[in-house]
Amino acid sequence: MMQESATETISNSSMSQNGMSTLSSSQLEAGSRDGRSSAGDTSSEVSTVELLHLQQQQALQAARQLLLQQPGSGLKSPKSQDKQRPLQVKQLPQQQQQQLAAQQLVFQQQLLQMQQLQQQQHLLNMQRQGLLSLPGPAPGQAALPGQTLQPPAGLSPAELQQLWKDVTGGNGTGGGNGGGLDLSTNNSSSTTSSSNPAKASPPLSHHSIANGQSPILNHRRDSLHEESGGTHPLYGHGVCKWPGCEKLCEDFGQFLKHLNSEHALDDRSTAQCRVQMQVVQQLEIQLSKERERLQAMMAHLHMRPSEPKSSPKPLNLVSSVTMSKNLPPASPPNLPQTPTTPTAPITPMAAMPQVPSVLGGANVPSMGAMRRRHSDKYSMPLSSEIAPNYEFYKNADVRPPFTYATLIRQAIIDSAEHQLTLNEIYSWFTRTFAYFRRNAATWKNAVRHNLSLHKCFVRVENVKGAVWTVDEVEYQKRRSQKITGSPSLVKNLPSSLGYGTALNASLQAALAETSLPLLGTPGLMNSDASGLLGGSPPGLLGGSPPGMLSGSPPMLMQSAHEELNGSLDHLDTNGHGSPGYSPSAHMPPIHVKEEPLNMDDDDCPMSLVTTANHSPELDDDRELEEGNLSEDLE
DNA sequence: CCCAATCTAAACATCT
DNA sequence: TAGATGTTTAGATTGG
Numbered sequence A: 001m002m003q004e005s006a007t008e009t010i011s012n013s014s015m016s017q018n019g020m021s022t023l024s025s026s027q028l029e030a031g032s033r034d035g036r037s038s039a040g041d042t043s044s045e046v047s048t049v050e051l052l053h054l055q056q057q058q059a060l061q062a063a064r065q066l067l068l069q070q071p072g073s074g075l076k077s078p079k080s081q082d083k084q085r086p087l088q089v090k091q092l093p094q095q096q097q098q099q100l101a102a103q104q105l106v107f108q109q110q111l112l113q114m115q116q117l118q119q120q121q122h123l124l125n126m127q128r129q130g131l132l133s134l135p136g137p138a139p140g141q142a143a144l145p146g147q148t149l150q151p152p153a154g155l156s157p158a159e160l161q162q163l164w165k166d167v168t169g170g171n172g173t174g175g176g177n178g179g180g181l182d183l184s185t186n187n188s189s190s191t192t193s194s195s196n197p198a199k200a201s202p203p204l205s206h207h208s209i210a211n212g213q214s215p216i217l218n219h220r221r222d223s224l225h226e227e228s229g230g231t232h233p234l235y236g237h238g239v240c241k242w243p244g245c246e247k248l249c250e251d252f253g254q255f256l257k258h259l260n261s262e263h264a265l266d267d268r269s270t271a272q273c274r275v276q277m278q279v280v281q282q283l284e285i286q287l288s289k290e291r292e293r294l295q296a297m298m299a300h301l302h303m304r305p306s307e308p309k310s311s312p313k314p315l316n317l318v319s320s321v322t323m324s325k326n327l328p329p330a331s332p333p334n335l336p337q338t339p340t341t342p343t344a345p346i347t348p349m350a351a352m353p354q355v356p357s358v359l360g361g362a363n364v365p366s367m368g369a370m371r372r373r374h375s376d377k378y379s380m381p382l383s384s385e386i387a388p389n390y391e392f393y394k395n396a397d398v399r400p401p402f403t404y405a406t407l408i409r410q411a412i413i414d415s416a417e418h419q420l421t422l423n424e425i426y427s428w429f430t431r432t433f434a435y436f437r438r439n440a441a442t443w444k445n446a447v448r449h450n451l452s453l454h455k456c457f458v459r460v461e462n463v464k465g466a467v468w469t470v471d472e473v474e475y476q477k478r479r480s481q482k483i484t485g486s487p488s489l490v491k492n493l494p495s496s497l498g499y500g501t502a503l504n505a506s507l508q509a510a511l512a513e514t515s516l517p518l519l520g521t522p523g524l525m526n527s528d529a530s531g532l533l534g535g536s537p538p539g540l541l542g543g544s545p546p547g548m549l550s551g552s553p554p555m556l557m558q559s560a561h562e563e564l565n566g567s568l569d570h571l572d573t574n575g576h577g578s579p580g581y582s583p584s585a586h587m588p589p590i591h592v593k594e595e596p597l598n599m600d601d602d603d604c605p606m607s608l609v610t611t612a613n614h615s616p617e618l619d620d621d622r623e624l625e626e627g628n629l630s631e632d633l634e
Numbered sequence B: 001c002c003c004a005a006t007c008t009a010a011a012c013a014t015c016t
Numbered sequence C: 001t002a003g004a005t006g007t008t009t010a011g012a013t014t015g016g
Helices: A002-039 A048-069 A079-084 A094-128 A157-167 A184-192 A206-213 A215-220 A252-262 A267-300 A382-395 A404-414 A422-432 A440-453 A472-485 A502-514 A522-528 A554-563 A565-574 A581-585 A589-594 A596-609 A617-633
Strands: A457-462 A465-470
Touching (some): A404 A422, A404 A440, A404 A465, A422 A440
């Protein structure tokens, strides 16, 4: 899906380019002849990219000339290149000059457009990866005349930087590495991401984002010379974040000084600001379009078309692969939500590049420890992450981005009695995740291994055998250690979700935290996360092969859910949506032991016996909510 | 590079 | 005895 999307993007991009060319092709030719000839490109076959590049150069030069001609322009002519190409304008008749000026205007616009497009692509790439969450399009903002909103052509980061430099009048104030627009960080994504955004994009670090990776974001709310005590949107990590400027400033005072001197109110700064504004506008417009596209895609894929995501969750939640990427209530960023076409095995490849092809199962080895810590580390509520994608996980042969320990705990605390037999745990796994419907020996061994290994899992002897419970104190202990131990949020989930990056995870986690109330809202949960857990019978175990599960609409599932045996019990026991649920999670093992018989009776029917056809999810819904709640409240 | 967490695999013990 | 259940160890992967 993603790949297709990427392809489409490319296609659009090409169209866009063509459109652009068409727009002013004649003008370009007239005005850029020298540029072309100087470029010396005589190859008979020029790729679109090359053409674009030439056009860029032409536009660049024209724009430069235009700027130079502006009275009072503070721009200094960029030395070398301009010297090599004397302004021919002056040699032309006035009429021609006017014409040329008009052309140059067009060029300038194109230049800006290209820059914007490039940045858009950059942002989109991040968006696809769930890295960024951008606000909706600003109403009333319009694209530049003649501009298309399509994704940008593939300018290389170096080219972009050059463009920025040119626009900024050469070297600008820049220190360090030339001070171009900081696009280098994820450069590879600029050109390669088109074909495979998820994989091509290198992990974005928190640092990169904060420091110029997305100056756009920073600038959004900036005004030209706005300052605030001690901090400034244009100042970060000791560097001036003015586009094209990376001047190192020891302290804030120095930065202010630099800002006032180098980025004073002059033509150059104004031009840069204008560019930035347009970039932002374009991004916003592009975002809205991408959203529409996403919705259409989701609708096409039968994903809750009814859910008008007027404000779709920021894609930031893609969790990597892990589903990590996924957002709290929101869904994993790029995960398709609840595919309901079981017959068509879902291959969330796009969302989780690293996920082995469906049914292939070959990925198991590669999964390694990738998904690990996803939930623990970022305090990402398991349920909140899975919930929205319950259907997805249930039907898609995608490995969930959670550790075995996390999943086991979830299975246990979601049970009515907060205790499960090993076999019931197995059932939960197979019922909840399509992924665990194969390679049973492997993952079952892992489950046993985890149960034995982690102190948080307590085995309780029972009349009929043994059940496993969760020592919440131990679990939290362990979790808190991890959380405190790893403040940094950077990393790629890719392994699991490909999409995500640690950043996503962190964002998701943050969102999850803030969206707790939502999780507690039955309505939302029901529609969005049809139960994950639950003691639905393992009817799936023997019967439904992966892909055969019926994806009941959440609503239906809910109502059906009520009919299930255990649903009411769950409610009573856990207290629907009530904080009271937590305590149960902390229930000491000893409590568990006290009701062995009843439990077994209840459990048997629920998990092992029965219900052949009704959707297992039914029970799960409620439990999921509870699970979320409990986790969130923790 | 080291360490911790996680996963996979496997050997072994115990119980049913 | 076979299979399920538990325990333990070892090696590999990944990220901090």
